[in-house]
Amino acid sequence: MNDILDFRLVFTNIPHLLKYLPITLEIALISYVANLIIGLLVAIVKIKKTRVLYPIVSFYVSFTRGTPLLVQLYITYFGIPMILNLINYKFGTNFSTSFIPKIFFALAALSLNSAAFSSEFIRAAIESVDKGQLEACHSIGMTNFQTLRRIVIPEALVVAVPSLGNSLINMIKGTSLAFTCAVVEITAAGKIIASRNYRIFESYLSIAIIYWIITLIISRIFIIIEKKLKCNEQGVVITNDTN
Amino acid sequence: MIQIKNLTKKFKKLLVLDGIDLTIEDNSVIGIIGPSGSGKSTLLRCINYLEIPDSGHITFDTNDFDIQKATRENIRYMTTHTGMVFQSFNLFKYKTALENITEGLIVVQKKEKSEAEKIAKHYLEKVGLIDRANHYPNQLSGGQQQRVAIARALALNPDVILFDEPTSALDPEMIQEVLKVIKEVAKAGKTMVIVSHEMNFIYDICDKVIFLEDGKILASGTPREVMIESENERVQQFVSKVNLIDQYNI
Ligand SMILES: Nc1ncnc2c1ncn2[C@@H]1O[C@H](COP(=O)(O)OP(=O)(O)OP(=O)(O)O)[C@@H](O)[C@H]1O
Numbered sequence: 001m002n003d004i005l006d007f008r009l010v011f012t013n014i015p016h017l018l019k020y021l022p023i024t025l026e027i028a029l030i031s032y033v034a035n036l037i038i039g040l041l042v043a044i045v046k047i048k049k050t051r052v053l054y055p056i057v058s059f060y061v062s063f064t065r066g067t068p069l070l071v072q073l074y075i076t077y078f079g080i081p082m083i084l085n086l087i088n089y090k091f092g093t094n095f096s097t098s099f100i101p102k103i104f105f106a107l108a109a110l111s112l113n114s115a116a117f118s119s120e121f122i123r124a125a126i127e128s129v130d131k132g133q134l135e136a137c138h139s140i141g142m143t144n145f146q147t148l149r150r151i152v153i154p155e156a157l158v159v160a161v162p163s164l165g166n167s168l169i170n171m172i173k174g175t176s177l178a179f180t181c182a183v184v185e186i187t188a189a190g191k192i193i194a195s196r197n198y199r200i201f202e203s204y205l206s207i208a209i210i211y212w213i214i215t216l217i218i219s220r221i222f223i224i225i226e227k228k229l230k231c232n233e234q235g236v237v238i239t240n241d242t243n
Numbered sequence: 244m245i246q247i248k249n250l251t252k253k254f255k256k257l258l259v260l261d262g263i264d265l266t267i268e269d270n271s272v273i274g275i276i277g278p279s280g281s282g283k284s285t286l287l288r289c290i291n292y293l294e295i296p297d298s299g300h301i302t303f304d305t306n307d308f309d310i311q312k313a314t315r316e317n318i319r320y321m322t323t324h325t326g327m328v329f330q331s332f333n334l335f336k337y338k339t340a341l342e343n344i345t346e347g348l349i350v351v352q353k354k355e356k357s358e359a360e361k362i363a364k365h366y367l368e369k370v371g372l373i374d375r376a377n378h379y380p381n382q383l384s385g386g387q388q389q390r391v392a393i394a395r396a397l398a399l400n401p402d403v404i405l406f407d408e409p410t411s412a413l414d415p416e417m418i419q420e421v422l423k424v425i426k427e428v429a430k431a432g433k434t435m436v437i438v439s440h441e442m443n444f445i446y447d448i449c450d451k452v453i454f455l456e457d458g459k460i461l462a463s464g465t466p467r468e469v470m471i472e473s474e475n476e477r478v479q480q481f482v483s484k485v486n487l488i489d490q491y492n493i
């Protein structure tokens with residue numbers, strides 16, 4: 001029995017793997033924030049149909065959504081150094097490729113990949129804001145930027161919370177591919193353990209449990225946020241009942 | 244005082260405002276009447292630049308400009324010196340009544356929060372809703388929402404307030420409470436322009452009435468001159484028709 005499945009190992013692996021949790025979270029959170037910023041900018045370009053940027057952005061979204069993340073990671077990992085070398089060769093510059101931290105490639109690929117998807121739900125959320133709200137902002141003299149910051153983003157956020165949660169969960173899971181850029185996070189650490197003790201299945205089971213717990217926690221947090229943001233809508237029901 | 248000369252506005256090929264001349268004297272109340280689609284809303288929206296007019300000339304106190312050569316500052320002057328009350332209220336839905344009013348005071352006029360709240364409460368008092376200060380829009384009736392919207396416009400102390408059919412979206416029993424508030428504002432000497440189908444109300448509170456059709460002013464003068472004595476056939480027809488409908492409503 002012990003030879004087929006070592007259950008204890010599944011759990012004793014976990015503390016060791018958790019040492020790499022900070023790396024996983026670091027990659028996930030940085031990429032997530034970058035993804036939201038890029039996604040917002042892309043969404044604004046798509047809404048405003050900005051002349052030069054619009055076709056570029058459309059190409060980026062279409063390409064990113066149409067290719068696997070794993071392939072994109074390899075493309076950034078090998079592509080960025082190659083582009084730098086090419087620039088060095090053409091212009092006689094001297095950019096060094098070996099000094100770029102490995103984690104940078106993972107961050108770039110993950111954030112660019114997920115921004116292509118986020119831009120769509122961010123755009124939908126922004127467009128869901130009632131036009132009357134924008135006209136009210138204009139009528140009290142707010143600038144476009146003030147309108148975006150004070151009214152549009154907060155209102156769009158309420159609509160976007162479930163998608164924002166999904167996006168973060170996907171990002172956490174996406175970090176498991178960072179090993180392709182030679183970054184050691186939870187999954188890579190698990191692979192290393194497995195290659196030492198040949199307990200491959202147990203290792204992956206431990207990894208799975210960790211991801212599952214993280215994503216469970218995240219979904220709980222987002223459900224709570226959603227409830228909080230919607231509380232004034234529920235407030236109506238309560239006050240109408242008591243009145 | 245606002246002086247508008249030869250204002251035109253097209254939507255694609257549709258000429259919606261065709262050479263409008265309009266003078267809005269300080270402390271006067273101007274009513275705009277006319278059939279649906281005649282360009283009443285568009286005229287108001289051009290005055291505060293929710294729509295960008297195509298041509299004409301505007302003189303608004305020190306802000307004197309040709310529409311085709313309007314600068315950012317010219318336009319900013321128009322938006323910050325006019326206020327608007329919409330048919331559908333357009334209160335910020337995740338802000339309380341009080342916050343709806345303080346928003347512009349804090350963000351646009353850069354007032355301290357405490358001062359903004361003091362001003363907001365003063366105007367909530369005026370529209371009779373101080374006890375609803377912490378309610379969200381969806382906790383208020385349509386009439387109450389519109390009164391908050393009026394307080395929001397008043398609080399910023401614009402030179403002119405533009406009302407676009409402020410009671411059209413209201414249930415009949417709420418129309419009077421809103422008209423009463425508007426009438427008080429008018430009596431206090433606020434300059435305003437009102438688009439409304441409430442003919443009795445327009446007749447009652449306006450100093451001047453203009454009749455708009457197909458983007459042109461067909462008649463202009465005192466309420467009596469336009470709504471009773473006008474020789475223009477179209478105007479006569481419109482006014483009698485509307486009065487008739489009003490009577491059926493009662
Ligand atoms: N954003 C727009 N794009 C295209 N056409 C528009 C737009 N806004 C208004 N119009 C057209 O301009 C004309 C005037 O519209 P406007 O809303 O100013 O009329 P109105 O007098 O306010 O009518 P109502 O009494 O029904 O409110 C109408 O024919 C309308 O269809």
Ligand SMILES: [Mg+2]
Binds near residue numbers: 283408
């Ligand atoms: Mg209208």
